[in-house]
Structures are given as C-alpha cells and as structure tokens.
Amino acid sequence: MVLEKRSILMLKLICVVFVSLSPLCCGKLNDRLPENASKEIISATDKLQRDYPFEPVPFTAVHFNDVFWSPRMEINRTVTIPYAFEKCKDSKRFYNFERAAKRLAGEQLDDTQPPGLTFDDTDPYKVLEGASFGLSVKYDADMDAYLDKIIELIASAQEPDGYLYTARTMQPYPPHDWAGNKRWVNVKNLSHELYNMGHLYEAAVAHYHATGKVNLLDVAIKNADLLCETFGPGKNEDAPGHQIIEMGLVRLYRVTGNEKYLNLAKFFLDTRGPNDGEYSQAHKKVIDQDEAIGHAVRATYMYCGMADVAAIKGEQTYIDALSKIWENTVTKKMYITGGIGSTSHGEAFGKNYQLPNMSAYCETCAAIGNVYWNHRMFLLHGESKYIDVMERVLYNGLISGISIEGKDFFYPNPLESRGQHKRSPWFGCACCPGNIARFLASVPGYAYARKDDKIYVNLFVGSTARIDMDGEIVQINQHTRYPWDGDIKMTILPEKDVDFTLCVRIPGWAGNMPVPGDLYGYQNKVKEFATLKLNGKMVALKLIDGYVHLSRKWEQGDTVELNLPMPIRKVIANEKVQADKNRFSIERGPVVYCIEGVDQSGGRVRNLFVSPEAKLATAYNSNLLGGVQVITGDAFLAGRKADSGEAQIKKTVAFTAVPYCVWCNRGANEMVVWLPTKIEDTVLAPRRTIASQSKVTTSKGTGSLSNMINQIEPKDSSDKENGMFHWWPKKGTQEWVQFDFDKPTILSSIEVYWLDDTGSGQCRVPQNWKLMYKNGSQWSQVIDGNGFAVEKDMFNRTSFAKITTNSVRLEVQFQEGWSGGVLEVKFDD
Numbered sequence: 001m002v003l004e005k006r007s008i009l010m011l012k013l014i015c016v017v018f019v020s021l022s023p024l025c026c027g028k029l030n031d032r033l034p035e036n037a038s039k040e041i042i043s044a045t046d047k048l049q050r051d052y053p054f055e056p057v058p059f060t061a062v063h064f065n066d067v068f069w070s071p072r073m074e075i076n077r078t079v080t081i082p083y084a085f086e087k088c089k090d091s092k093r094f095y096n097f098e099r100a101a102k103r104l105a106g107e108q109l110d111d112t113q114p115p116g117l118t119f120d121d122t123d124p125y126k127v128l129e130g131a132s133f134g135l136s137v138k139y140d141a142d143m144d145a146y147l148d149k150i151i152e153l154i155a156s157a158q159e160p161d162g163y164l165y166t167a168r169t170m171q172p173y174p175p176h177d178w179a180g181n182k183r184w185v186n187v188k189n190l191s192h193e194l195y196n197m198g199h200l201y202e203a204a205v206a207h208y209h210a211t212g213k214v215n216l217l218d219v220a221i222k223n224a225d226l227l228c229e230t231f232g233p234g235k236n237e238d239a240p241g242h243q244i245i246e247m248g249l250v251r252l253y254r255v256t257g258n259e260k261y262l263n264l265a266k267f268f269l270d271t272r273g274p275n276d277g278e279y280s281q282a283h284k285k286v287i288d289q290d291e292a293i294g295h296a297v298r299a300t301y302m303y304c305g306m307a308d309v310a311a312i313k314g315e316q317t318y319i320d321a322l323s324k325i326w327e328n329t330v331t332k333k334m335y336i337t338g339g340i341g342s343t344s345h346g347e348a349f350g351k352n353y354q355l356p357n358m359s360a361y362c363e364t365c366a367a368i369g370n371v372y373w374n375h376r377m378f379l380l381h382g383e384s385k386y387i388d389v390m391e392r393v394l395y396n397g398l399i400s401g402i403s404i405e406g407k408d409f410f411y412p413n414p415l416e417s418r419g420q421h422k423r424s425p426w427f428g429c430a431c432c433p434g435n436i437a438r439f440l441a442s443v444p445g446y447a448y449a450r451k452d453d454k455i456y457v458n459l460f461v462g463s464t465a466r467i468d469m470d471g472e473i474v475q476i477n478q479h480t481r482y483p484w485d486g487d488i489k490m491t492i493l494p495e496k497d498v499d500f501t502l503c504v505r506i507p508g509w510a511g512n513m514p515v516p517g518d519l520y521g522y523q524n525k526v527k528e529f530a531t532l533k534l535n536g537k538m539v540a541l542k543l544i545d546g547y548v549h550l551s552r553k554w555e556q557g558d559t560v561e562l563n564l565p566m567p568i569r570k571v572i573a574n575e576k577v578q579a580d581k582n583r584f585s586i587e588r589g590p591v592v593y594c595i596e597g598v599d600q601s602g603g604r605v606r607n608l609f610v611s612p613e614a615k616l617a618t619a620y621n622s623n624l625l626g627g628v629q630v631i632t633g634d635a636f637l638a639g640r641k642a643d644s645g646e647a648q649i650k651k652t653v654a655f656t657a658v659p660y661c662v663w664c665n666r667g668a669n670e671m672v673v674w675l676p677t678k679i680e681d682t683v684l685a686p687r688r689t690i691a692s693q694s695k696v697t698t699s700k701g702t703g704s705l706s707n708m709i710n711q712i713e714p715k716d717s718s719d720k721e722n723g724m725f726h727w728w729p730k731k732g733t734q735e736w737v738q739f740d741f742d743k744p745t746i747l748s749s750i751e752v753y754w755l756d757d758t759g760s761g762q763c764r765v766p767q768n769w770k771l772m773y774k775n776g777s778q779w780s781q782v783i784d785g786n787g788f789a790v791e792k793d794m795f796n797r798t799s800f801a802k803i804t805t806n807s808v809r810l811e812v813q814f815q816e817g818w819s820g821g822v823l824e825v826k827f828d829d
Helices: 002-010 035-047 069-090 093-104 122-137 141-156 193-211 215-230 245-256 259-270 296-313 316-332 364-381 384-401 431-440 705-709
Strands: 062-064 416-418 448-451 454-457 463-469 472-480 487-494 498-505 520-522 531-534 537-539 547-554 558-563 568-573 583-588 591-596 617-621 628-640 647-659 670-672 695-698 734-755 768-775 778-781 796-813 821-827
Touching: 062 069, 069 093, 069 122, 069 431, 093 122, 093 141, 122 141, 122 193, 122 431, 141 193, 141 215, 193 215, 193 245, 215 245, 215 259, 245 259, 245 296, 259 296, 296 316, 296 364, 316 364, 364 384, 364 431, 384 431, 384 591, 448 463, 454 472, 472 498, 487 498, 498 558, 531 547, 547 558, 583 628, 695 705, 705 821, 734 768
Parallel strands: 454 498
Antiparallel strands: 062 463, 416 670, 448 454, 463 472, 472 487, 487 558, 498 547, 520 568, 531 537, 531 558, 568 583, 583 591, 591 647, 591 670, 617 628, 628 647, 695 734, 734 796, 734 821, 768 778, 768 796
C-alpha cells in the first residue's frame, strides 16, 4: 500500500512547529503513531529549525467561549460545512471527480455534460480543509467517515503519474479554453491547474493533522512529486497563473521535511515576471514589486508564499518587497473595513486612493488573504500594527462575507448599496463560501503567539488557552465581552511558578490611529486612554512595538486587567479619497458601523445627512441580529422642493447604526458606511420624468436597465458608483437601447452620458450613434439634429425638430476592439 511505503515519511512532524496557510498553527498528532518513528522525528526537527521568529499558538490549544466568535464557529461547524458539502454535490463538484475516475477506468461517458469551471475542484478541497479543522477542535465520527469517502473519490480521479485535474481528465478534449490543449500549456494564465493542486495540499495537511491519516496526504505528495519532476530550472519555467501552490508546497515541506517542495515554492516565486502582466503580479520580479497591483486574492496569496519562504530560507529581499507592498496597501488602498480590491475589473486593486463605496469589490477571499498576510507579517516582525490591520479585517470586511445563519454569502462586500446587493446561497464561481468555511474554525490560532520566553496576546476573546513554554504549560483564561465591551481580564494559571514575559497588545484604535499611516483618522481624539492592572495595581503603559511587556515569575491566579475605553469615533478619510469627501464613518472599538434602510422609516438612508458635530449614543440590543451593540443619533432627511425639485431639508429623524459585519441579514436594502455631512451629497428619490416613466429594453447586455434613468449624475465617465448598463464582453458591435412611453410624447432633445472606463476596463465611448423614433409602424431617424457627440465626462446633448412618438431607440456602434455602455439618459422634460 502507498500508506505503508510512506508511513515513516508522513510521521515526521510530531513535536515540530509548522505554520500553515489557514490556521497558522502547530500541533501534536494523536497517539496513533508507531514507536519506531522517533529517529525520523528528530531528523525532521533538525531540518526545520529555521522558521518564523514568532510562533503562533495552535488553534487547537485555544478554545473560545465568547459572545462573538464562538457562536459563529459552531454554526460554521454544524451548519455551513455540511451545507457547503451539499452544495458541492448539487453543483456537480463531486460529479467531476466521479466522471474523471470513470474516464480513467476506460468507461465511455456522455461528452455533452457541461464541464463547469477549471477551478471547481478547489471547492471540495476547501470545505474538506474546514471540516478537518473542525475535527481538530471537536471530533465527529460521522464527519470523519464522510471525509474518508470524499478522499476515496478524490484519489480515484488521480492519474497514475500523480496528475489530478478533473477539468482535463474527465473529458476527451479540453473542456474550457482556459485549460489549454494539453497539460501545463496554459498554467501561467487561466488553467488553474497549480491553483487546484495548492488547495489540495492545504486540505491534505489539515486532514493529516486532524486525523493522523495519510490517505489524502499520499495523493498530495504523489502530485507534488510530479510537479517537482515537471517544473524547475531547465524544465517548465512558467509561473502559476493563480498563486497558492507556493503556500501548499511549504506546508508539504513542513510535514515531510523534504526540501524539494520548499525549493519548488521558491522557484515558482522567482520565475514570476517580468513583463507578464499586472493581473497576476507578473509585471515585475517579485523582489522588485513595491505596490499592491492586480487581482487582490492572487496578490495576497503570493505575499503569503513570499513570507513563508522568506521565514525559512532567510530571503531578506522578499521581506523588503513585502514591507513596501504592505505600506502601499495600508496607507493607500485599503477600505476602513479592512477590505481590499476596489474594482470589479479583474477583482483587483485600484489606483492609489481609488476607493469607491458602492462599486467596491472587496472580495471575501481577498479579506481572508489579507488576514493571512498580516498575520505572517507579524510573525516575521512582531509588531502590533500588523495585528491592528488583521483585527480590523476580522471584525468587519471578512465576517461580513457570511450570514448569521451560515447559509448565505457575499462575494463582494460593498460599503454602500441602493438595495441591489443581497447574499447568495452559492455562486457559479464558489470560491468564497468554501474559503470562509475553512477559515472560521481556525480563528483561535490568531489569538496568541510566543517567542523565546514571551507570550503575545494579540486578540481579546473570551477563551481558555494552554500554551507550551518549552515544556511548562501556562493556561490563560480571558474573560471579556469584546468587541462590545473593552474590559478584559486575564487569569494566568501556570502548572508551576514560571518566569516569562506577557506582552499585551494595545490596539491602535484605542489611541488615535485607526490604521497605520494617514489614510484614515479620527475626527474626535480620545480623552480617556487604555489602562492596565497587574494583580490590581496600575501598570504604566510603556509600549514596545505596540505591546506592554509584563516580566515576572508568574504564579497561579495572577491577574491582568486591561481596560480599553470604547468611545464612539467619527472617522474621516484622507482628502485624496474622492468617494469619502464631506463624509464620516462611525466606529466603536474594532467595529465599523453602517446604517440600513430596514431600520429607517421609509426604508431609505441615502437621502440622510448627518452633522459632523452630531451627538451619538450606544446600547446593546440582545434581540437584534443575534445581539449587537447599536449606535443611535439624529440625521437630516433631504427631499425635493415641489416647484423646482431642488434639495431641501424636510425634517430631523433618528437613525440606528448596526455593525457593518451583520448588514443585509434582513434582506436587500439601502446601506451606507460613509455618512454625508452635506445635503448636496445625498441621493434624493427620483422625480417623475419622461425617462423615469419609460419602459427600457435593450439588446443583450449587463446591468439593471433602471441604472440608465435613475437621475443620478455621474462624476465622470468611469463613475460606476450608482450603476450602469454595458455590453461587455461584446466588442465592435452595434447595440441598441429603446425607451417606450405609455402615451404619445413630445420630444426635442436627448442627453446621454457614456460609460468609458479607460485604465480599468474594456468600455469606451462609441464610434458613433443615432436616435430613431417610432413614426407610425416605421422607425425613422430624428431630423435637424445638431450632432451626436461621443465626449467623455459629460452629458452629450442632441437637439432636433420636435417629434411626437411612443418609442425612441438609441442605435450605438462601438469602436473596433472595444465595448461600451451607458451611465445615464435624459429627455427634455
């Protein structure tokens, strides 16, 4: 059996610290190990002495019992993971493996079966990884047996030489253009072969550590051996199109001690770029990069791989590049929620300070990647600023990706909505549900770390932790209602009196710095600062890299009491962030707030504005959204004057703000994070106009038709904040938009605001256009028109001889090689 051949190799990790992608934990395997493994264990330990200087305390050694994370983790274990497996079955993710296995067995298959996407294999891998983490925390015999059946299915789809990629194996011909016409030929673009395999390794190592079984690890190692034979100097030198294989290979190295996996991870990093495009961070060599560019998930996974390899191999050039990229991200490209990736075009980072709210992409997977990356930066440097960012993501832009009930998900996480956003039970591209399922079980692994004789307290969560200090077990019990309350009491319970230093993090938000740099700042400076007591006596807050160091011989029952005042804070953005001008957001502790239409009379919030000096209050509501701290205040309700339609203050109304992370759990509705402070920045209810009362139809395109008649004037031709309609990916085609009126209507002009996202997309102003009107049963072109302009960043107005009609139609010819769209249309009311 493969198990027998590899058994000694697979057992090397016991007592060896390893850092994984998701849980970032170390742990001892269960007792099902042969006695003759000891020499191999010592050998592996010698090989793996060098790693991150700061060592995470494994998530299996930290048990949460708090009001925020513990319920969510239990729902993830009992609801989300079983549900995600069921969706993998319903969406034929498992069927792909069955089909591939039958093809390998020589069975004839119906080749009309739609193949799905080239990365569908990763969804079962990710959910399996999350289930394995769950087994590590709370054993479930039924789930253990179920995972064995899934692993048997996965193994049956592996080709004899180790190749495992159902998108190719299950078909006689490549199922998708992304796959290429044979193995590996499109690996640096969109085949996702190596991406799939990276997630396989992640799952295999997690399952091995949860159960001690090597059934999936054998599959992963056989596949990794094939990669080592295929890729490298003088072999296939292509870089992966979607990063994660680098982290997976490092995890395999930590399990086996086999340096060829580590070396291949480094090769994949070093062979990337230059001049292969920004989308997959291949525009420069990785060590020459200094700005967060391209697909945000790919980027964070690459940064994590760089950090892993740098920690083990001492690659300072990687660390220097990571520091520059991190500085750029946090000071110019990160949302107040910790979300990253501002544009849907390429699911990518935008330009510096380009942080739109309604069109913010902020993919859930990117938030998870941001947590992985910032935790690794802490493990390299030991500075609290990385944990500050990580905590911001955790409590806001990451956990917002899943509903309270655990069965509905966000792919993007916008910071404003007019009601068009809603959670989905699954996606065709279902990367986010599986990713958040695998992540949640591992959150306790981010709470503590250690280095030499120091224990670092990074997260404040009601919990019990048992930390191994070189053979001396120190138990730390945290008692707190964080993030709703800033009182944290830690009881230290060493098995015997022991000397060590407890390093307690003082969050940046507890002072006057929401995030490092000047991207965001507090309007109201704190007057009451954090306090710390040791056994009831006040301790001076002398910070070292953001931590208070308490060095002493600790005894049973010693207490540390940290008080973090949580005033309501008004956050203002750097003036270079155009989307947030004349606005502020609300924050309390680590939690960012928003206001939702469901909490307001009339169901709207975008027509509210709030004085910068408004008084705000807070209270805990146990009956709302599973129990949350809410913030209340007064706002001005804006409306239109009856005669002119201009904005005016109608009245003062009370508003309720809820944590951003729980928005849209009560259905789709309006939502705002950044509250306007001026009436001109509100969005009023549309007036009754010729355009707004028309019925809109178009040739086949993308977007809500009402976007073209919502009466919101774009800031420029690339302004997608309030919606658009476009025909991408069609290029160079002739398209049309038709407006039908319920009665004969007199018209003499039309104004069109064209979409043109030069620099970020594939839409340009059209080559030309004309306006047709229904003349009886025939279509005729308007006469005496004064030109059909195609200018950017303005309404293009055309006047013509009066017509009376029931329908008009724009006929648009796009430029060769380009698509196009419409932001807004107006008629002469």
